[in-house]
Amino acid sequence: MEGLEGTLAELRDTFKSGRTRSVAWRKSQLRAMIEFVQDNEEEMFKVLDQDLGKHPVEAYRDEVGVVAKSAKLSLSCVEKWMAPKKGNLPLAFFPASAEVMPEPFGVVLIMGSWNFPISLTLDPLIGAISAGNVVVLKPSELSPACSSFLAEAIPKYLDPKSIKVIEGGIDVCEQLLQQNWDKIFFTGSQRVGRIVMTAAAQHLTPVTLELGGKSPAILDSSSNPTNMKVIAKRIVAAKWGSCSGQACIAIDYMLVEEKFASYLIDLLEKTIKQFFGENPRESKSLCKILNKNNFMRLLDLLKDPLIRASVVYGGSVDEETMYIEPTILLNPPLDSQIMTEEIFGPLLPIITLNNIHDSIEFISSRPKPLAIYAFTRDETFKKQILSKTSSGSVTFNDTLLQFVCDSLPFGGVGQSGFGRYHGKYSFDTFSHEKAILQRRFFPELEPRYPPWNNLKFQFIKLLYAFNYIGLLLLLLGLKK
Numbered sequence: 001m002e003g004l005e006g007t008l009a010e011l012r013d014t015f016k017s018g019r020t021r022s023v024a025w026r027k028s029q030l031r032a033m034i035e036f037v038q039d040n041e042e043e044m045f046k047v048l049d050q051d052l053g054k055h056p057v058e059a060y061r062d063e064v065g066v067v068a069k070s071a072k073l074s075l076s077c078v079e080k081w082m083a084p085k086k087g088n089l090p091l092a093f094f095p096a097s098a099e100v101m102p103e104p105f106g107v108v109l110i111m112g113s114w115n116f117p118i119s120l121t122l123d124p125l126i127g128a129i130s131a132g133n134v135v136v137l138k139p140s141e142l143s144p145a146c147s148s149f150l151a152e153a154i155p156k157y158l159d160p161k162s163i164k165v166i167e168g169g170i171d172v173c174e175q176l177l178q179q180n181w182d183k184i185f186f187t188g189s190q191r192v193g194r195i196v197m198t199a200a201a202q203h204l205t206p207v208t209l210e211l212g213g214k215s216p217a218i219l220d221s222s223s224n225p226t227n228m229k230v231i232a233k234r235i236v237a238a239k240w241g242s243c244s245g246q247a248c249i250a251i252d253y254m255l256v257e258e259k260f261a262s263y264l265i266d267l268l269e270k271t272i273k274q275f276f277g278e279n280p281r282e283s284k285s286l287c288k289i290l291n292k293n294n295f296m297r298l299l300d301l302l303k304d305p306l307i308r309a310s311v312v313y314g315g316s317v318d319e320e321t322m323y324i325e326p327t328i329l330l331n332p333p334l335d336s337q338i339m340t341e342e343i344f345g346p347l348l349p350i351i352t353l354n355n356i357h358d359s360i361e362f363i364s365s366r367p368k369p370l371a372i373y374a375f376t377r378d379e380t381f382k383k384q385i386l387s388k389t390s391s392g393s394v395t396f397n398d399t400l401l402q403f404v405c406d407s408l409p410f411g412g413v414g415q416s417g418f419g420r421y422h423g424k425y426s427f428d429t430f431s432h433e434k435a436i437l438q439r440r441f442f443p444e445l446e447p448r449y450p451p452w453n454n455l456k457f458q459f460i461k462l463l464y465a466f467n468y469i470g471l472l473l474l475l476l477g478l479k480k
C-alpha cells in the first residue's frame, strides 16, 4: 500500500504535538461526528441498502441512530471521563496523593465489520476520539458502498491530520497489521481475530477483539406461555429482523423442552409471516445475504441430507438472487456444521431437551458465547444461568437490546472475544489508566532503607499489617 509509512508518520507527529489530547479537540470532533450523521443520514441509508438491502428504519435503529446517540453521549460526558480520579492511599503513605489519569494510547487501528458497516466502524471511532487518540479507520471491504462512502465523507468532517480512512481488502489488512500500533480494535471472526492477535504480539500491542460465536436462546416453556406472542416477536427479531441473522448477537440456536417445540415452531411461522409477509423474498424488511461466498457457506450448512431432513419451515433458496428463506430446523445433529459453527444467516436450529434445566449444561459445555438469551420468569433458573454459564452478556426475556444500553459493557469472553466498549467503556477501552503518586519529603521512614536489621524487619511487617493509625494504636497498647 502506497504511502502507509508517510500516513503513520503524519499521525504520530499529530499525536506527539498533543493536539488530540485537549478537551477542545475531542469535543470539536464529536460535534463534527454529530454533524456528519445529520448531514449524511440519507446517504447512509442509500449505501446500507446497496450493500445489505437494509431498510431505512433498520438502518437507523442499528446504525445511524446508534452512532448519533454515542456521539452525543460522549460529547456530554467526555470532560468528566477525562478528569483524573482520586485514589485512596494507606495512611502509612501520608502525606501523599494518588490519582488515576486516563491518557490516550496514541496511534490506533480500528478494523470495522461489514454487517453493521456504519455503527461497528464509527462507534469504536467515537471511543477513540473521546479518549484523545489518532486513528486509522479500516472499513470492511465486504460492504464496498459503505466503505467508499466513509472514505470520502469522513475527511470532510473530522480532522484529517488525526483521522485517516484506509480502504482495501485482505492485502491491505495484512500490511496494516505489520505496523506498530498503540492499540488495535478489531471486529470480525475468530479466525481473523487470531491473525490480528498474532500480529499485535510482535509489537506487544494491546487488542480488543469483538468476535462472534454461537449465541443460544433458552425458552423456559413452563414459565409464562401467556407471553408467547411477545416472546415469538423477540425471537424472530433476533434471528431475521437484524441483518437477516448476519449479526454477532443474533440468536444462533434455540433450546426448548421437547413437548413445547411444535407450539413454538407454529408461533414462529406466524410471526415470520406477520413481519415479512407470506412471501419474505419480496419483503423490504429482510436484509440480503452479503455476497456469494456467504450465500454458498450457508448453502453448505444445509446441503447434508440429515440437515435437510431437519428443516421444518422454509428452506427454499435461490442462487441467482442469493435468497435464503427464513428457515427453522428441528434437532439437526449436534455434531453437524450447523451446530458447531457460527451460522451468521437466516437459519434457526431448535434443539429439544427433556428438561429446560439441561440447557445450562448444553451451553456451558461449549465455547463461551457472545450473548445468552433466556425467556423465563423462574428466578432460581435465572440465577443458575448467571452462575453456571459464562458469556459476553445475558439478556432475560428480550433480545438484542443489550447492544444499545450504554451503561452495559459490550464485548465477548473466551472465544467470543475480549475487551469491551459502548458509553464510558469505549472511552476506557481506548485509554491507558496512568497511576500517579505524589509524596512530600517529610516524614521520612528510615526502616524502608538498608542496612537491614531485625528491628526494621518488624517495623515493615507492622506497616503492612496496620496503617499509621493502627500502628499508633498498637504502640499505645489500644489495639491487639
Ligand code: NAD
Residues within 6 Å of the ligand: 111, 112, 113, 114, 115, 116, 120, 139, 140, 141, 142, 168, 169, 170, 173, 174, 177, 187, 188, 189, 190, 191, 192, 193, 195, 209, 210, 211, 212, 213, 247, 248, 342, 344, 370, 412, 417
Ligand atoms: P472476517 O474476520 O472474515 O473479516 C474481517 C476483516 O478481516 C476483513 O476486513 C478482512 O479483510 C480481514 N481479513 C480477512 N482475512 C485476513 C487475513 N488473513 N489477514 C488480515 N486480515 C484479514 O469477518 P467477517 O466475515 O467479515 O465477519 C463475520 C464475523 O464477525 C462473525 O464471526 C461475527 O460474529 C463477527 N462479528 C462480531 C461483532 C461483534 O461486535 N462482536 C460484530 C460483527 C461481526
